[in-house]
Amino acid sequence: MCSIIASDIEMRFGERLLFTAEHLRFRQQDVIYLQGDNGSGKTTLMKLLAGLLRPSRGYIVANGFAKTSWWRKDSLLGKALYLHQHPYLFEGNVGYNLQLAQRYSRLSVVERRQRMTSAIELAKLDKLLKANAATLSGGERQRLALARVWLLKPSLLMLDEPISNMDRVSQQLVCQMISELKQQHTGLLISSHQDSELIQLCNERWQIKSQQITTSQLYPGTQAELNRHHVAAD
Numbered sequence: 001m002c003s004i005i006a007s008d009i010e011m012r013f014g015e016r017l018l019f020t021a022e023h024l025r026f027r028q029q030d031v032i033y034l035q036g037d038n039g040s041g042k043t044t045l046m047k048l049l050a051g052l053l054r055p056s057r058g059y060i061v062a063n064g065f066a067k068t069s070w071w072r073k074d075s076l077l078g079k080a081l082y083l084h085q086h087p088y089l090f091e092g093n094v095g096y097n098l099q100l101a102q103r104y105s106r107l108s109v110v111e112r113r114q115r116m117t118s119a120i121e122l123a124k125l126d127k128l129l130k131a132n133a134a135t136l137s138g139g140e141r142q143r144l145a146l147a148r149v150w151l152l153k154p155s156l157l158m159l160d161e162p163i164s165n166m167d168r169v170s171q172q173l174v175c176q177m178i179s180e181l182k183q184q185h186t187g188l189l190i191s192s193h194q195d196s197e198l199i200q201l202c203n204e205r206w207q208i209k210s211q212q213i214t215t216s217q218l219y220p221g222t223q224a225e226l227n228r229h230h231v232a233a234d
């Protein structure tokens with residue numbers, strides 16, 4: 001089983017302490033809701049786990065992945081995939097963006113074809129295949145970016161605010177894709193600065209508060225429970 005483990009980490013930008021965490025474990029089959037206020041460090045944590053940044057202190061290691069090529073300096077890069085809040089799209093149309101992603105796939109030819117069909121269907125991109133990626137709306141861009149990741153069938157995937165600023169239809173499509181990825185045992189770390197329905201898919205919560213990351217288990221119905229408490233408190 002693939003996993004990323006962070007031990008005794010501290011992240012600073014200059015003098016400023018962003019957060020510390022004793023032990024974080026992100027495994028396949030985990031679906032984790034990462035919560036924290038704006039600026040608390042959610043994106044930074046994801047970049048650390050993706051190997052795009054290094055912690056100021058502590059260790060982050062990847063287990064269970066194929067061996068890293070000798071020419072790669074950082075053994076974390078390329079393990080847990082990170083999908084940015086404002087994804088980068090390649091110049092060209094939607095179909096080209098999908099085909100380019102396929103080049104990095106390790107799947108068999110048959111499975112690649114199947115995933116291409118399901119990606120287009122789930123993200124409702126069929127009518128947009130010839131559209132220039134630069135002209136897509138925010139929601140369509142996110143759907144395309146998630147479809148590209150879908151093609152790669154990642155073991156671990158981090159989604160940075162995947163449904164913020166989306167209309168209801170795009171939100172539902174993205175939630176559906178995330179739910180399917182969960183069923184395929186992709187480990188998911190999903191960030192949000194506000195409550196969202198995605199928490200219902202999650203079995204664990206990481207919270208960044210007072211410069212510390214704490215973890216707790218979530219059980220089915222947790223969101224319903226939370227809502228009940230809010231109503232009772234009001």
Ligand SMILES: Nc1ncnc2c1ncn2[C@@H]1O[C@H](COP(=O)(O)OP(=O)(O)OP(=O)(O)O)[C@@H](O)[C@H]1O
Pocket residue numbers: 013018036037038039040041042043044045193
């Ligand atoms: N490379 C950097 N150098 C200095 N400060 C940085 C750097 N990257 C991020 N920061 C700062 O660290 C803080 C945390 O940023 P980060 O983007 O991780 O927060 P976030 O929780 O994802 O926020 P949001 O919910 O608004 O997306 C911010 O105050 C940001 O300005």
